[in-house]
Amino acid sequence: MAEQAYTVASDSEASYGEQPSPFPDVALGIDIGTSQCGVAIWNGSSVELLTNARNEKRLRSYVLFKDTIPTGGVREELAHPEEEIFSGSAIFNIKRLIGRVDTDPAVQASKTLPFLVQTLGLGVRPFIAAQVNNVWRSTTPEEVLAIFLLELRSMAELHLRRPVRDVVLTVPVAFSRFQHTRVERACEMAGLRVLRLMPEPTAVALLYAQQQLRAPREKTALIFNMGAGYTDVAVATTAGGVSQIKALAGCTLGGEDVLQSAMRRLGRLAESASLSRLRVAAQRAVHALSSDHVAPVEADVGRGEKVDRTLARAELEDLCRPILERCEGLVRRCMEDARVSAMDVDDVILVGGGTRMPSMKALVLGLCGKEGAYEGLDEMEAAVRGAALEGAVASGGEGLDLLTIQATSLSLGVRGEAGGFVPVVRRNTAVPARKEARFTTVKEGQEEALVVVCEGEGKMARDNHLLGFFKVSEIPPGPKGSVEISVCMDIDASNVLRVFAGVVSAGASVFEVRMPLLDDGHGWCIDALDRLYGSTMDLCPLAKSHD
Missing domain, CATH: 2.60.34.10 (Substrate Binding Domain Of DNAk; Chain A, domain 1)
Known part of the structure; x- marks a missing residue:
C-alpha cells in the first residue's frame, strides 16, 4: 500500500464580507508550547486572546493523522480524547524535535513517545511517523508545525474577519539559530511571515514592562518559565515602558521530564496502547499533586494487568530531584550573569504549568528571597500576551509606547x-x-x-x-x-x-x-x-x- 502524502494548504478561500474587521491591522502573537499554545492580538486598547470552536483559550499542541486531512483539533466542536491523541496516531511535543539531529539527547528521549521516532545515529534529521490503520505515515517536524499553524491562522481569520499574515512567535531560550530557521520555514509553509521570534521570558518581560509603566523607579524581575518541554530563566529591568534583558538561561527540561519520571516509577509496558493509558493516568496524577499530597493512579494497561496505586507528592519530588537541581543551577547562573543578588530582585514572575509544582515554586522563590510570586500576570497566558504586544509594536500599532532590548541567549x-x-x-x-x-x-x-x-x-x-x-x-x-x-x-x-x-x-x-x-x-x-x-x-x- 502506497504511503499517503500529506500537504500543507488552505482548505478554502475565505470570504470576510463587507463589514470591516474591528481589530487593528497588527501582527498576531502566538505562543506555541510543547503541550499547549495560545493566540492573541492587540485590539487597540488591550490584549485579547482568541478562542477555538470550543471557546478555549489554551489549545492542545498536536496534529492527528487519523483521516485524509490531518488536524490539530482547533476547528472541531468536540475535542479529541486523550487516549486517541496518545494512541500513536498523533504527533505532539514537536518543539523538542524541530531543528534537531538524531544524535541529540532530546530526540533520543522522545523515542519513548507513542508515535514513531526513529534514529540512525548519523547526525541527520530523525524519522517521525504516526500510525494510521496499522500503517506508518511519515512526516517532518516542520510539516507538523505548519499544519498546526495553518489551523491557528484559519481560527484567527475567522475571529478577526480579515486575512492574517504577520506573526510574532515565542521560542525557548535554548533554541539554536538553526531551530529558528526551521520555525520560520514552518510559518512560511503555513502562509505566515515572522516579524519576530521572541524568547518566551522576553515576551513576559514586555508584558511586565507595560504593567510597570507608572512605577516610580526602575524595577528588576526574575522570570522563571517552565513548560512541558523547556525551562527558561531571565533577569529583566524595566522603567518607563523599556524592558532590558540582562541575562538569559535555558535548557531542554520541562513537565514532560516530570511525567516520564512518574511513568518510570509506575511501570511501563512496551505496547503503545498500554503506554497511552498509563500516560493519561500518570499525567492526571502529576497535575493533581500540584494541590493534593496524594493522588490515585488507575490504568487498565491490557493483558489483564492494571496499575492501581497512589502517588505521593513527596515521592514525585524525590523522583524529580535531578530536575530541581538543574533548575536551581539555571537560576543561579542567570542571576550571576546579570550581576544581581536576591536583594536586587523586586519581583519573581512564575510562568508555565511546571511552576505549579510546590517544590519548584518554593525553590525559585527561596533563591530570590521572596515569600510570594508576582500576581499581576496569568502564568499560562503571560507569554502569548507579551507576543501580542510585540506584534502590535512591530506593526506600528497605536497606543503603545514600549521597547524591548533583547540579548543573545547563546554565545x-x-x-x-x-x-x-x-x-x-x-x-x-x-x-x-x-x-x-x-x-x-x-x-x-x-x-x-x-x-x-x-x-x-x-x-x-x-x-x-x-x-x-x-x-x-x-x-x-x-x-x-x-x-x-x-x-x-x-x-x-x-x-x-x-x-x-x-x-x-x-x-x-x-x-x-x-x-x-x-x-x-x-x-x-x-x-x-x-x-x-x-x-x-x-x-x-x-x-x-x-x-
Whole structure:
C-alpha cells in the first residue's frame, strides 16, 4: 500500500464580507508550547486572546493523522480524547524535535513517545511517523508545525474577519539559530511571515514592562518559565515602558521530564496502547499533586494487568530531584550573569504549568528571597500576551509606547586552533550588536582559512551548534602567524546574524561578506568538516579583540 502524502494548504478561500474587521491591522502573537499554545492580538486598547470552536483559550499542541486531512483539533466542536491523541496516531511535543539531529539527547528521549521516532545515529534529521490503520505515515517536524499553524491562522481569520499574515512567535531560550530557521520555514509553509521570534521570558518581560509603566523607579524581575518541554530563566529591568534583558538561561527540561519520571516509577509496558493509558493516568496524577499530597493512579494497561496505586507528592519530588537541581543551577547562573543578588530582585514572575509544582515554586522563590510570586500576570497566558504586544509594536500599532532590548541567549563564535571554540559575541550581549575578533594563520604559507561559525557555550567547537562555514581565500603566503585575519559578527534589531571576514591589510580590514547559514543543517557537523578539510585552514586567535 502506497504511503499517503500529506500537504500543507488552505482548505478554502475565505470570504470576510463587507463589514470591516474591528481589530487593528497588527501582527498576531502566538505562543506555541510543547503541550499547549495560545493566540492573541492587540485590539487597540488591550490584549485579547482568541478562542477555538470550543471557546478555549489554551489549545492542545498536536496534529492527528487519523483521516485524509490531518488536524490539530482547533476547528472541531468536540475535542479529541486523550487516549486517541496518545494512541500513536498523533504527533505532539514537536518543539523538542524541530531543528534537531538524531544524535541529540532530546530526540533520543522522545523515542519513548507513542508515535514513531526513529534514529540512525548519523547526525541527520530523525524519522517521525504516526500510525494510521496499522500503517506508518511519515512526516517532518516542520510539516507538523505548519499544519498546526495553518489551523491557528484559519481560527484567527475567522475571529478577526480579515486575512492574517504577520506573526510574532515565542521560542525557548535554548533554541539554536538553526531551530529558528526551521520555525520560520514552518510559518512560511503555513502562509505566515515572522516579524519576530521572541524568547518566551522576553515576551513576559514586555508584558511586565507595560504593567510597570507608572512605577516610580526602575524595577528588576526574575522570570522563571517552565513548560512541558523547556525551562527558561531571565533577569529583566524595566522603567518607563523599556524592558532590558540582562541575562538569559535555558535548557531542554520541562513537565514532560516530570511525567516520564512518574511513568518510570509506575511501570511501563512496551505496547503503545498500554503506554497511552498509563500516560493519561500518570499525567492526571502529576497535575493533581500540584494541590493534593496524594493522588490515585488507575490504568487498565491490557493483558489483564492494571496499575492501581497512589502517588505521593513527596515521592514525585524525590523522583524529580535531578530536575530541581538543574533548575536551581539555571537560576543561579542567570542571576550571576546579570550581576544581581536576591536583594536586587523586586519581583519573581512564575510562568508555565511546571511552576505549579510546590517544590519548584518554593525553590525559585527561596533563591530570590521572596515569600510570594508576582500576581499581576496569568502564568499560562503571560507569554502569548507579551507576543501580542510585540506584534502590535512591530506593526506600528497605536497606543503603545514600549521597547524591548533583547540579548543573545547563546554565545556566537568560530572554531579556532585544535578545534577550540572562540566566542566573538558572548551570551547576554545586548542586541543589536557588532563584535570583532582578530585571528592569524596556523601554518607556514597558509593561503586559505576556514571560518566555521558556531553557537553555544561548549569549550570545543564540536560541542556547539554548527551554523555554517565559508573560506577566506587569497591570504598572502608567509610565515605562520604573520597574517592578521578579522572576523566580525553583526546582529541587527531583528536578530539577523551577518558574518564578515577578511585579511587585514595595512591596518585596514578588507572584508568578504558571508551569511553562515547552511541550506540544511542536518547531516553537517564539525566532524564532517574535519574529515573534509582537516586542520590545514584553522585560525589561531590573537590575544587582542576589538568591539
